[in-house]
Amino acid sequence: xxxxxxxxxxxxxxxxIALTIMVGSGLRIFNAYPAFARRGETFCCYAFExxxxxxxxxxxxxxxxxxxxxxxMMWVLALNGLVYLGFIYxxxxxxxxxxxxxxxxxxxxxxxxYLTVRKDHPRQGKHNALQRLAYFSMPIVGIVAxxxxxxxxxxxxxxxxxxxxxxxxxxxxxHFLAMLALVALTLGHIFMVFTVDPYxxxxxxxxxxxxxxxxxxxxxxxxxxxxxxxxxxxxxxxHSSSEASRDDVPPRL
Amino acid sequence: xxxxxxxxxxxxxxxxxGQTHQAERLGIDRRRFLAASGGAxxxxxxxxxxxxxPRSAQAILKFAEEKNETxxxxxxxxxxxxxxxxxxxxxxxxxxxxxxxxxxxxWDESARGPWRLEVGGMVAKPLQLSLADLGSLPRTGYRLDHxxxxxxxxxxxxxxxxxxxxxxxxxxxxKARYVDFQSFDDNYHESWDIESAMHxxxxxxxxxxxRYLNPAWGAPARVYSPVKLGYKNTKYLTKIMFMPERxxxxxxxxxxxxxxxx
Numbered sequence: 001x002x003x004x005x006x007x008x009x010x011x012x013x014x015x016x017i018a019l020t021i022m023v024g025s026g027l028r029i030f031n032a033y034p035a036f037a038r039r040g041e042t043f044c045c046y047a048f049e050x051x052x053x054x055x056x057x058x059x060x061x062x063x064x065x066x067x068x069x070x071x072x073m074m075w076v077l078a079l080n081g082l083v084y085l086g087f088i089y090x091x092x093x094x095x096x097x098x099x100x101x102x103x104x105x106x107x108x109x110x111x112x113x114y115l116t117v118r119k120d121h122p123r124q125g126k127h128n129a130l131q132r133l134a135y136f137s138m139p140i141v142g143i144v145a146x147x148x149x150x151x152x153x154x155x156x157x158x159x160x161x162x163x164x165x166x167x168x169x170x171x172x173x174x175h176f177l178a179m180l181a182l183v184a185l186t187l188g189h190i191f192m193v194f195t196v197d198p199y200x201x202x203x204x205x206x207x208x209x210x211x212x213x214x215x216x217x218x219x220x221x222x223x224x225x226x227x228x229x230x231x232x233x234x235x236x237x238x239h240s241s242s243e244a245s246r247d248d249v250p251p252r253l
Numbered sequence: 254x255x256x257x258x259x260x261x262x263x264x265x266x267x268x269x270x271g272q273t274h275q276a277e278r279l280g281i282d283r284r285r286f287l288a289a290s291g292g293a294x295x296x297x298x299x300x301x302x303x304x305x306x307p308r309s310a311q312a313i314l315k316f317a318e319e320k321n322e323t324x325x326x327x328x329x330x331x332x333x334x335x336x337x338x339x340x341x342x343x344x345x346x347x348x349x350x351x352x353x354x355x356x357x358x359x360w361d362e363s364a365r366g367p368w369r370l371e372v373g374g375m376v377a378k379p380l381q382l383s384l385a386d387l388g389s390l391p392r393t394g395y396r397l398d399h400x401x402x403x404x405x406x407x408x409x410x411x412x413x414x415x416x417x418x419x420x421x422x423x424x425x426x427x428k429a430r431y432v433d434f435q436s437f438d439d440n441y442h443e444s445w446d447i448e449s450a451m452h453x454x455x456x457x458x459x460x461x462x463x464r465y466l467n468p469a470w471g472a473p474a475r476v477y478s479p480v481k482l483g484y485k486n487t488k489y490l491t492k493i494m495f496m497p498e499r500x501x502x503x504x505x506x507x508x509x510x511x512x513x514x515x
Contacts, residue, residue, distance in 0.1 A: 032403035039407035040344035061305035064508035072317030157328040
């Protein structure tokens with residue numbers, strides 16, 4: 001049984017590439033006017049007006065190059081997103097991602113575990129509560145990024161949409177904030193993959209995943225129990241998988 | 254952190270199970286793991302290092318630009334009008350000035366004779382219009398947003414003549430699908446699709462904020478339309494040519510999107 005369907009794996013990596021190029025080229029476009037204020041006005045809500053982003057984070061070389069990349073890759077990003085959302089809707093994967101009842105409590109337990117207040121990893125299904133929230137918000141923020149992007153691409157031909165978002169200046173600001181949120185979610189995701197569950201990387205490439213190396217089995221939090229221990233991989237005869245015998249596992253800090 | 258007692262316990266578990274350490278079996282150690290992840294990040298970072306991307310991608314980008322033009326043309330409607338937000342302040346004197354010549358282009362009457370705007374190409378009656386002639390044609394004014402390709406906007410009142418009115422006056426051929434706007438700002442020009450040129454908010458502007466254009470803003474006349482990005486709106490106009498084919502443009506020939514619709 002594969003952990004991730006081939007469609008999910010392919011769309012994941014297409015999205016990773018498309019998003020990287022969209023953010024890099026978007027920052028290069030932003031640097032052509034690294035501010036939000038209309039000419040002759042000031043903008044209330046951005047602390048770094050007229051300070052460009054570091055060139056090393058940008059992609060496209062110059063404004064026209066970045067725009068050409070941005071307006072080509074936007075189709076890849078949006079269509080890939082539609083394929084992904086359509087697939088998880090029809091194939092049922094959405095059930096692993098939509099927040100369940102008690103998600104707030106479960107998420108709080110994960111936070112307590114990560115802060116070492118709680119010793120044992122909360123029980124989870126495919127994803128823990130924090131992952132669920134992150135993977136559920138990602139497409140929503142993605143949709144916000146696409147819609148705000150369309151609004152600043154066509155502020156005259158699609159002026160009702162742009163006006164709904166508060167006009168061009170605000171739509172551009174929402175587009176920027178959506179980008180920041182996507183970057184934050186992505187960086188958090190990459191950090192957690194590498195510090196908590198690097199064994200899930202093959203599951204996003206070949207689909208294979210070893211449940212005995214899951215963060216729950218390793219009782220793993222960032223940087224802690226990163227390497228599998230004998231307990232995690234030991235034959236089942238050595239310790240029962242029943243709930244009661246979980247206490248038999250040596251306590252870890 | 255694992256307490257000494259824990260590692261002892263774990264070691265005994267390892268012996269009991271008679272197995273090598275999981276990490277060894279998997280061939281993963283911390284160093285290799287860090288090297289691999291570092292390499293992946295490095296590759297991403299290099300790719301993003303302000304480069305223009307692979308040269309082979311240029312054909313794909315060109316293809317995407319053509320497809321985008323199809324979408325943009327389909328979206329263009331003569332009934333969608335730009336109305337700046339009521340709260341937006343006019344840029345006034347802070348409206349940016351822009352030209353490609355080394356100095357502000359000023360029409361030199363003593364050297365070139367009186368300025369005339371030529372309306373030509375595929376027209377029944379070519380026109381040579383002085384500023385006074387333009388002023389005597391039906392006047393249209395709008396308070397409009399200016400959308401610069403760089404991402405800024407500015408509000409100004411633009412007053413002039415609708416290009417569609419000029420086209421009618423000159424008897425433009427319906428077979429002319431493109432319009433080229435030429436200037437005396439070096440060789441600056443930009444050509445447009447006829448549909449954008451005939452939009453009711455596409456004006457041959459001679460006044461901004463109620464005053465005749467000053468040289469910094471494109472005097473004596475310029476084209477202005479909110480349906481096109483700033484760079485498509487040629488200033489310092491000399492000729493408006495109705496054409497059967499597109500004729501590129503100053504920035505369009507240098508890598509910017511030719512259509513440049515808003």
